[in-house]
Amino acid sequence: MLAAAQSPAPLAYVLDDEPQVATLVSRALVAAGYAPQEFSSAAAFLDQVKRRTPRLIVLDLKLGESDTIAIMRQLAAESFGGRIMLISGRDASLLSDMEAIGRQLGLAMLPSVAKPFRLNQLKECFGATLVGG
Numbered sequence: 001m002l003a004a005a006q007s008p009a010p011l012a013y014v015l016d017d018e019p020q021v022a023t024l025v026s027r028a029l030v031a032a033g034y035a036p037q038e039f040s041s042a043a044a045f046l047d048q049v050k051r052r053t054p055r056l057i058v059l060d061l062k063l064g065e066s067d068t069i070a071i072m073r074q075l076a077a078e079s080f081g082g083r084i085m086l087i088s089g090r091d092a093s094l095l096s097d098m099e100a101i102g103r104q105l106g107l108a109m110l111p112s113v114a115k116p117f118r119l120n121q122l123k124e125c126f127g128a129t130l131v132g133g
Contacts, residue, residue: 010034010054011034012029012054012056012057013037013049013056016060019040022040025058025122029056029126032123034126049075049080050078055083056085059085059086061086068086072084072105076105083108083109083110085113086109087117088114088115
């Protein structure tokens with residue numbers, strides 16, 4: 001009897017200019033069943049989104065010269081159908097405001113996660129996104 005072919009892990013993109021944070025987030029994504037790809041540049045990230053659409057994007061609010069709202073507007077303009085989770089070390093009210101902007105743009109926003117976070121906290125969040133579809 002042949003074993004059933006496993007479907008490939010859903011794709012997830014991590015956009016964070018801090019390599020250590022991106023690596024931690026990617027580890028949690030792998031543990032939750034995703035196939036992550038890391039980006040430190042908004043331009044490279046947006047170019048890749050046009051080529052291959054992920055199911056989940058983890059987006060840091062602090063991206064150096066990049067503007068998170070501009071990135072979300074671009075994703076909305078491209079009719080991005082996946083989910084977006086914001087992460088940041090900034091205050092909770094800013095995260096909440098950015099989530100609201102994403103929703104106003106028609107994006108599927110997940111609850112944000114504040115830095116510093118624990119690996120297990122991320123695993124739980126990402127695992128719930130797979131279960132929820």
